[in-house]
Amino acid sequence: MDVVGFAELLERGRRRGITLSAPQRPSFHHLIHVGSGALRHTVDFSDHTLTEGSWLWVRPRQVHRYFPDDLAAARGTIVIWQPGFPTTDPGQGPPHDPSPVLPTGPHARATRLALRHLTHEYADLASIPLDAHIETLRLLLSALLLRLAHARPEAPSPASADGPFRRFHDAVERDLCRTHRVGDYAAALGYSVRTLTRATRAATGSSAKQYLDARILLEAKRLLVHTEASSAEIAGRLGFADPGDFTKFFRVRDGRTPLEFRTVARGVG
Known part of the structure; x- marks a missing residue:
């Protein structure tokens, strides 16, 4: 699992010689949150514009691409994890739905808090044993995904x-x-x-x-x-x-x- 800001992602790409604007098909999840500004993103050949407060969940094996100029201008966070890391995967709407989510009202506050808690725990590696740290991240990510699943106007029906x-x-x-x-x-x-x-x-x-x-x-x-x-x-x-x-x-x-x-x-x- 990884939690990375937009600016850090750009710097990693520069150091490793990765062209972020080229189509990618990773085997892991990307959950993108825009904190301020706007971010264009393409998922499976559909273009999306994420406004402030928006979330976009890119699933494994989907083809997606970043727009580096937007990454440089906007601020936000990307949560990356391998399949199977969280114990629950509530999905978003129809299977592998790539459309952005813009939580409103209590959902907006709850998802921000969930991300803040996850980010804090990710950075706080030394205060608890490693196995407890990993389990805490797993549970916090599950909580965030569940919150997002129910932040849509029509939440998925069990x-x-x-x-x-x-x-x-x-x-x-x-x-x-x-x-x-x-x-x-x-x-x-x-x-x-x-x-x-x-x-x-x-x-x-x-x-x-x-x-x-x-x-x-x-x-x-x-x-x-x-x-x-x-x-x-x-x-x-x-x-x-x-x-x-x-x-x-x-x-x-x-x-x-x-x-x-x-x-x-x-x-x-």
Whole structure:
């Protein structure tokens, strides 16, 4: 786990020769909080502007990029941790929802206090034994994440945490490179296609097939931007029997060929 300010992140990048404006796909969480100013950030090819008091949770394996000029002008904190460090992971809205959260009222004060307590404990390494220090950080981070999960206008419902859509989402994350058919997921999960479609539409506004195709497209974009694999190699990784089918799939949904997308998305602004 790490807690770092914007200015320190810039300095680390300079020392280590890391281009923060280039797309990154880390295997750990980034929780970004803007204390003052504004910060642009791109997550999975969607641009967001975080205003004062905003939070943005970037999940492992999502592709994101910083804007160094904004990091230099704004002030804020980034909490970084490995998956599994906190014992609870309440999520934010739909699975892996990258949209910023701007807590208001009592939520704003509570999240600020939670971050202040976490930051204080992170810096206070010597006053208690190391194992107690680590456990305290784990619990404080869990408290902060729970606060943020309920700071949205519509907090996640415990009743839907293990429903058909959540199970479909988890199955897609696990098997999207194996099958692109909603019927296969429905059969494996013990639901009808109609049930999955109804649950997915209620959770996301899209049909189950649209959700699955969008997730395949997103993974293709991540691989195009963050690897040097050819279009044909990416097609194979994603379970397309023919590279031409992958190119057609990508063009229909994005309007560009995979390599045209790669050229544009890798541009550093």
